[in-house]
Amino acid sequence: MSQSQTARGALLWHIGIWALFALVIAVLPYIFTSSSSISMMSQMGVFIIFALSYNMLLGEAGMLSFGHAVYFGLGGFFTLHAIRAVNDGVWSFPLELMPLVGGAGGLAFGIIFGSISTRRAGVTFAMITLGIGSMVESSANMFTDFFGGESGISGNRVTDVTLFGFSYGPSVEVYYLIGAWTVIAAVAMYLLTKTPLGRISNAVRDNPERAQFVGYNTTIARFIQFSLSGFFAGIAGGLFAIMFEIMTAPNVGLVQSGAVLLMTFIGGVGVFFGPIIGAVLVTYMHTALSGFSEGWILYFGLLFVFMVMYAPGGIAGVLCVHAAPWRAGHLWRLLPGYLLALVPALLAIAGLVAVVEMGYQLSLAYDPSSPIDLFYMEVNATSLLSWLVALLVLAVGIAGVLGAARVVRARWAEVNRSMQASGAKT
Amino acid sequence: MSDALRLAGVHKRFGETPIIRGVDLAVAPGERHAIIGPNGAGKSTLFNLISGRYTPSEGEIALHGKRISGLAPHQINRRGLSRSFQITNLFQNMTVFENLRCSLLWAHGYKYSFWHLVGRQAALNEAAEQWLERLGLTARRDVLASLLTYAEQRTLEIGTTIAGGADVILLDEPTAGMGLAERDHTMAMISEVTRDKTLLMVEHDMGVVFELADRISVLVYGQIIASDTPEAIRANAAVQEAYLGEAH
Ligand SMILES: Nc1ncnc2c1ncn2[C@@H]1O[C@H](COP(=O)(O)OP(=O)(O)OP(=O)(O)O)[C@@H](O)[C@H]1O
Ligand SMILES: [Mg+2]
Numbered sequence: 001m002s003q004s005q006t007a008r009g010a011l012l013w014h015i016g017i018w019a020l021f022a023l024v025i026a027v028l029p030y031i032f033t034s035s036s037s038i039s040m041m042s043q044m045g046v047f048i049i050f051a052l053s054y055n056m057l058l059g060e061a062g063m064l065s066f067g068h069a070v071y072f073g074l075g076g077f078f079t080l081h082a083i084r085a086v087n088d089g090v091w092s093f094p095l096e097l098m099p100l101v102g103g104a105g106g107l108a109f110g111i112i113f114g115s116i117s118t119r120r121a122g123v124t125f126a127m128i129t130l131g132i133g134s135m136v137e138s139s140a141n142m143f144t145d146f147f148g149g150e151s152g153i154s155g156n157r158v159t160d161v162t163l164f165g166f167s168y169g170p171s172v173e174v175y176y177l178i179g180a181w182t183v184i185a186a187v188a189m190y191l192l193t194k195t196p197l198g199r200i201s202n203a204v205r206d207n208p209e210r211a212q213f214v215g216y217n218t219t220i221a222r223f224i225q226f227s228l229s230g231f232f233a234g235i236a237g238g239l240f241a242i243m244f245e246i247m248t249a250p251n252v253g254l255v256q257s258g259a260v261l262l263m264t265f266i267g268g269v270g271v272f273f274g275p276i277i278g279a280v281l282v283t284y285m286h287t288a289l290s291g292f293s294e295g296w297i298l299y300f301g302l303l304f305v306f307m308v309m310y311a312p313g314g315i316a317g318v319l320c321v322h323a324a325p326w327r328a329g330h331l332w333r334l335l336p337g338y339l340l341a342l343v344p345a346l347l348a349i350a351g352l353v354a355v356v357e358m359g360y361q362l363s364l365a366y367d368p369s370s371p372i373d374l375f376y377m378e379v380n381a382t383s384l385l386s387w388l389v390a391l392l393v394l395a396v397g398i399a400g401v402l403g404a405a406r407v408v409r410a411r412w413a414e415v416n417r418s419m420q421a422s423g424a425k426t
Numbered sequence: 427m428s429d430a431l432r433l434a435g436v437h438k439r440f441g442e443t444p445i446i447r448g449v450d451l452a453v454a455p456g457e458r459h460a461i462i463g464p465n466g467a468g469k470s471t472l473f474n475l476i477s478g479r480y481t482p483s484e485g486e487i488a489l490h491g492k493r494i495s496g497l498a499p500h501q502i503n504r505r506g507l508s509r510s511f512q513i514t515n516l517f518q519n520m521t522v523f524e525n526l527r528c529s530l531l532w533a534h535g536y537k538y539s540f541w542h543l544v545g546r547q548a549a550l551n552e553a554a555e556q557w558l559e560r561l562g563l564t565a566r567r568d569v570l571a572s573l574l575t576y577a578e579q580r581t582l583e584i585g586t587t588i589a590g591g592a593d594v595i596l597l598d599e600p601t602a603g604m605g606l607a608e609r610d611h612t613m614a615m616i617s618e619v620t621r622d623k624t625l626l627m628v629e630h631d632m633g634v635v636f637e638l639a640d641r642i643s644v645l646v647y648g649q650i651i652a653s654d655t656p657e658a659i660r661a662n663a664a665v666q667e668a669y670l671g672e673a674h
Pocket of ligand 2: 469470471512598
């Protein structure tokens with residue numbers, strides 16, 4: 001009796017969380033109304049699906065792929081060709097369901113390439129995906145009918161064949177189409193983790209040998225998981241194609257594959273919602289930073305290196321570490337240390353940004369001595385004094401962070417001790 | 427009636443080094459058979475050969491009269507043979523309950539299904555809960571396998587091996603490293619959960635072996651030097667000299 005009651009409680013809790021997710025997506029355009037925000041949030045939806053599909057490999061099944069954009073990009077190309085066919089009057093298929101064309105393309109190529117790559121695990125698998133990724137990217141130059149050569153393939157998403165009577169011309173209508181697919185795809189991928197295939201993927205990730213000795217062929221488990229992941233990547237690619245109405249060769253390429261790896265990792269591979277955080281954050285960083293700094297890739301790279309070294313569980317991992325103290329009511333005891341670290345951390349970041357921006361100014365600007373705007377100040381990159389100040393701020397910031405880290409660690413030790421003492425469950 | 431397990435002329439070499447040097451062994455259905463022998467004799471290697479982790483260099487292994495040598499571990503498992511490991515080999519990042527449920531999935535016919543939700547499969551979950559109870563791990567249901575005590579991990583190792591419903595069970599030193607009380611408890615549990623099954627077990631503790639086994643084989647340097655009832659083994663002069671003498 002109580003068992004089924006807790007089961008019903010868990011079910012309600014899950015439905016509630018996903019309803020909230022859908023609600024947030026539905027409400028956002030009323031808060032952030034500018035067309036640039038709508039466009040950024042649409043991209044976030046696309047990359048949430050893409051990153052979640054990537055985590056079906058990396059997080060769920062322990063497969064490190066360097067070529068996941070193949071399925072994303074091909075899905076996009078297939079979708080765009082399908083949209084063009086509808087516009088040419090040779091096919092009729094509602095735009096709302098067009099991402100399924102991308103999904104089918106991703107699935108088909110997931111099956112084809114997966115049947116090769118998933119025969120091996122670990123480093124060999126990673127190498128094969130890298131090879132397939134560069135092969136597909138370079139073949140874009142050969143099959144120009146499909147990939148459109150240098151200029152890519154473009155189309156017009158307004159097809160007049162729709163289910164719900166929207167034209168999908170206005171970007172906010174596309175936003176809601178993407179939002180609906182984001183909810184559907186995220187829920188589907190979440191449920192997949194709860195199926196026998198999902199459980200066995202985890203088993204194969206943790207201990208492939210033991211998985212064999214409980215009756216499972218690890219190659220087949222990886223293969224099916226890989227193919228399904230290609231399906232969802234293809235859906236993301238289809239939405240990308242609908243949004244931008246153009247697909248080019250780099251969309252299937254290694255840079256795009258690297259980007260989804262980075263966003264998934266930064267968000268956190270160990271928890272289902274991790275890649276959602278990563279997709280949102282990285283898309284935001286991309287949009288916000290690339291606007292005013294040429295160095296955004298550098299900042300992004302530094303963030304990634306920092307995460308790999310100090311928070312390999314990603315942002316979601318950092319959040320989860322705090323779940324136990326939160327439940328035990330000890331979270332507030334950690335706060336002073338964090339606040340203490342915050343000030344020097346901001347200083348260090350400011351110093352770093354100043355150094356990077358001045359470096360770019362020196363090497364890239366037409367006139368290096370022209371002043372640059374930094375933190376509401378005019379800074380001259382050719383003056384020795386600006387460099388000394390920037391480096392000093394950076395050094396003080398780092399020293400401060402190191403000092404504060406000691407306080408944070410001591411606080412954590414205290415909290416752990418009192419949690420153990422109060423017999424908080426392991 | 428065919429033997430549950432039969433090994434004929436099995437050899438295993440790693441490179442040039444012969445480790446298993448011609449083993450013949452027959453285990454009858456329902457028999458409890460112990461394998462004893464000094465360290466490095468090749469007992470674990472023999473288990474690895476039977477369970478498909480390694481393939482024999484020579485010879486043949488048959489399960490219920492059908493050849494299994496050369497098959498992959500998962501194929502052998504599906505034919506009804508399951509093994510535990512001398513060094514605990516669990517799904518460390520899963521809870522105790524999920525470890526057991528994973529080992530039940532294939533046996534319950536779910537294969538690679540992505541259209542069932544495991545949480546809603548009443549029979550599957552009930553079976554996993556029952557195994558928790560039989561193993562005495564109910565209180566540790568939601569603890570990660572990596573956080574269990576050593577004895578609990580060994581217990582789960584055995585449970586994971588047997589839960590899938592195989593009728594031929596291979597246990598590699600199931601009680602190694604346990605204290606006396608834990609060992610007695612574990613042996614009682616093993617003898618309960620393997621009732622009506624064929625059991626092949628490596629064990630160092632002579633008390634345990636002589637109490638549980640119907641028959642004992644002594645493996646020394648890759649060869650079985652004697653295979654008989656516990657009483658006969660105890661009386662066997664060659665065994666005394668080769669093994670029991672130095673062990674005691
Ligand atoms: N994969 C391998 N490659 C090379 N040599 C191996 C391999 N596996 C086992 N051996 C060697 O085979 C011999 C027998 O090892 P095995 O583990 O089967 O012994 P054992 O009887 O189980 O010993 P123990 O009582 O210590 O568990 C050892 O000398 C070991 O080094
Ligand atoms: Mg051994």
